[in-house]
Amino acid sequence: MAVAKSKDYERTLKRITRRHILKIERITKAIELFEENPSNPLLQFKKIQCKQDKNRHSIRIPNTQYRILLSIENDFSVLQCICDHDEYNMRNKRC
Amino acid sequence: MSAIIHHSYLDFFSIAVEAYESKHIDIYNKLMMTLISNYKRLIDDIELSSASFDKENSLSFSQIELEAFYEEMYDAVDVIKLYKVKFKSLDSKEVFSKELYTILDKLHLVIIENIDRVSVLEVKEIQKIQRREV
Numbered sequence: 001m002a003v004a005k006s007k008d009y010e011r012t013l014k015r016i017t018r019r020h021i022l023k024i025e026r027i028t029k030a031i032e033l034f035e036e037n038p039s040n041p042l043l044q045f046k047k048i049q050c051k052q053d054k055n056r057h058s059i060r061i062p063n064t065q066y067r068i069l070l071s072i073e074n075d076f077s078v079l080q081c082i083c084d085h086d087e088y089n090m091r092n093k094r095c
Numbered sequence: 096m097s098a099i100i101h102h103s104y105l106d107f108f109s110i111a112v113e114a115y116e117s118k119h120i121d122i123y124n125k126l127m128m129t130l131i132s133n134y135k136r137l138i139d140d141i142e143l144s145s146a147s148f149d150k151e152n153s154l155s156f157s158q159i160e161l162e163a164f165y166e167e168m169y170d171a172v173d174v175i176k177l178y179k180v181k182f183k184s185l186d187s188k189e190v191f192s193k194e195l196y197t198i199l200d201k202l203h204l205v206i207i208e209n210i211d212r213v214s215v216l217e218v219k220e221i222q223k224i225q226r227r228e229v
Binding site for chain 1: 149158161162165166169203204207208210211212213214215217218219221222225226229
């Protein structure tokens with residue numbers, strides 16, 4: 001599956017790695033696992049009900065409380081952002 | 096969009112906390128009322144902005160504006176988190192402290208929603224370009 005990154009994703013990546021909350025290798029590994037097989041149980045891949053984006057999905061960065069939101073259309077994924085549990089709920093609450 | 100939450104507001108809050116600790120309750124009350132009313136107005140403005148993004152199908156930001164938008168909004172989220180740390184010195188049952196905390200929670204939510212609206216439009220733009228290329 002082809003993957004593109006949004007500016008929001010890049011900004012949240014910078015926010016998390018600069019503060020040493022997560023190492024970039026861990027995030028990159030999660031994306032590689034997703035590209036190989038989105039259904040890998042480590043990723044807890046799921047579809048999210050969202051009126052704004054009907055293609056919204058999420059994957060977990062394994063063994064962390066962080067998730068990556070992504071939009072999937074015709075085998076093409078756009079990584080939207082990396083967020084912790086609270087911001088994940090906020091983003092999806094009234095989406 | 097202009098700077099969402101000025102760091103100077105956080106300084107006002109620090110002064111309010113000092114006033115509370117030194118029993119200058121009048122100063123504390125005035126500063127807290129000012130912060131509460133400013134943030135209520137800000138919440139309304141951000142919700143209006145999100146509602147306008149809801150109606151749009153494409154993003155009108157340049158790449159530079161988009162980067163500046165995310166920078167400003169995530170900075171605002173960081174300021175809210177700093178606020179929450181400073182709250183530890185206040186009595187959580189005190190009426191203004193309780194109200195400001197609730198308002199900051201709401202502000203955090205509306206800022207994240209506003210970021211998400213723009214982010215969804217950004218994602219749609221990327222998908223549009225991809226569809227054209229295929």
